[in-house]
Amino acid sequence: MSVQTHIVSEDEADLRLDRWFRRHFPDLTQGALQKLCRTGQVRVDGGRVAGASRLAPGQTIRVPPLPQPSVPAASEAPAPLDPLLAKEIERMVIYRDEKIIVLDKPSGLPTQGGPGITKHVDMMLDGLRDGRADRPRLVHRIDRDTSGLLLVARTPGVAAKLAAAFRGRDVKKTYWAVVVGRPMPGEGVIDQPLARLGAGNGALVIAASRDDEDAASARTEYVTVDAAGRKMAWLALSPLTGRTHQLRVHCETIGTPILGDPRYGGKAAHPEGFADRLHLHARALDLPHPDGGRLIVAAGLPPHMRETFRDLGFSPGETPAPQRIHGPKPAAAAVKAVRRTVGGGRTGR
Structure with missing residues (x-):
């Protein structure tokens, strides 16, 4: 050489x-x-x-x-992917450009592999190469039972920039949840440290005291968008930290477990007459685009949550198309207006 x-x-x-x-x-x-x-x-x-x-x-x-x-890593030939899996992940794409792909992950599909997992999003990413040398890579994760948005970077450099934006809290994440009960007050910040018990897929996360050396700080903003009396409520949740199962445990902590949660909330999370699946959806992402400006994208509700919304009389409205807000410092009013369309408007029933 x-x-x-x-x-x-x-x-x-x-x-x-x-x-x-x-x-x-x-x-x-x-x-x-x-x-x-x-x-x-x-x-x-x-x-x-x-x-x-x-x-x-x-x-x-x-x-x-x-x-x-x-041998340059980028020259490695991609592993063959089952054509059915390639079609499946292609159907999840709701936004793509030269730097970013955004997926709408269905409930029940793991983001990454683990013991006993034979199918997951990460193994399917070769189907999104579009003839490029670099393999797309996940920027973050959501739980298997959570539906909604996953951000994918087309190149390692873009992945590093987006990961830094997540660490620097320059990415606003909005989740929609149906909870059993109605939180009081109707909005606020849940500031509850969390600790992990056990390891692997069977680990549990619990509320912990502030002086627990194994506890990690965890904060979540919440707003009650609508409610069916005191029976159930529709919450918009924005995690200010990124702990495992944070939203699920925080909702349980304030006495309103997420409907259908298989791990937290006990019997209260499984009332009769509703789909027994986790009602937690990664609704919107608002992030700095690697080429400047911001990208705001939203995902429509999964079928089981649409059915529950209909039964409870909640009106999610239309899901807006992805929006690029250009400029080095996009106008705050423009960003705020778009955020309102993806975060849900409070009706205060």
Whole structure:
């Protein structure tokens, strides 16, 4: 192998040099790369550089002859995917562009694999390559029994940017839930630490005291959009933290378990006459788009929740089409108006 030069792409902006090598030359060990940097054989724009240095688009990376042949990870052929699975995940797509794909996941389908799971969203993502070298990748997860929006990045660079937006709380997530009972007060913030008991798929999450060293802080905003007396209510939930089963445990904590919850709420969550499935739906995402501005997208209710809404007299209205709000700083009034259409309007029955 002779000396090579590579130009840093837009997708690789802010990527560490060692991770750039891991992506393009996976056979090269971290120790070997550090030696190449230390001896000046690897250079960026002609200068010496450390493995932890961040890259910028347009920079030139000098790659010397490497100790052993390397194959770029992106050239790996995708694993064959069952055509029926490819069609199934294609039907889930409600938005796509050059950087992002948004899926509407049905209730009952796991997001990722685990013990005893033979079918999940992650294994189906090869069906969304659209002839591209990079395999799409999930940016976040929702529970198996929760329906609704899943965000998928087309490239590793986009995935890193979106993951940072989630960590920085620049993504607004809105869930719709039908709960048994009616919360009092009708809106507020549930500030209840949570602790995990056990491991794997059988783990439980419980409300914990603030001085519990195993507890993690957890906060959820909620608004009662509508209610059928004190029997049941339609809530719009916005998690301010991202703990496992956070919304489900928080609803149970305030005395209004989510209808049909198979794990939390006990018998109270399973009144007769309603579909015995979790009534929790990832309704809307409002996120910074990698190309600037914001993307706001919503997913319509799954069949079992539509039936329950109809029985209780709740009116979800039409599901708006995805909207890109352009500009480096989109007008707050425009963002607020779109959020109202996806978050539900409070009727206060």
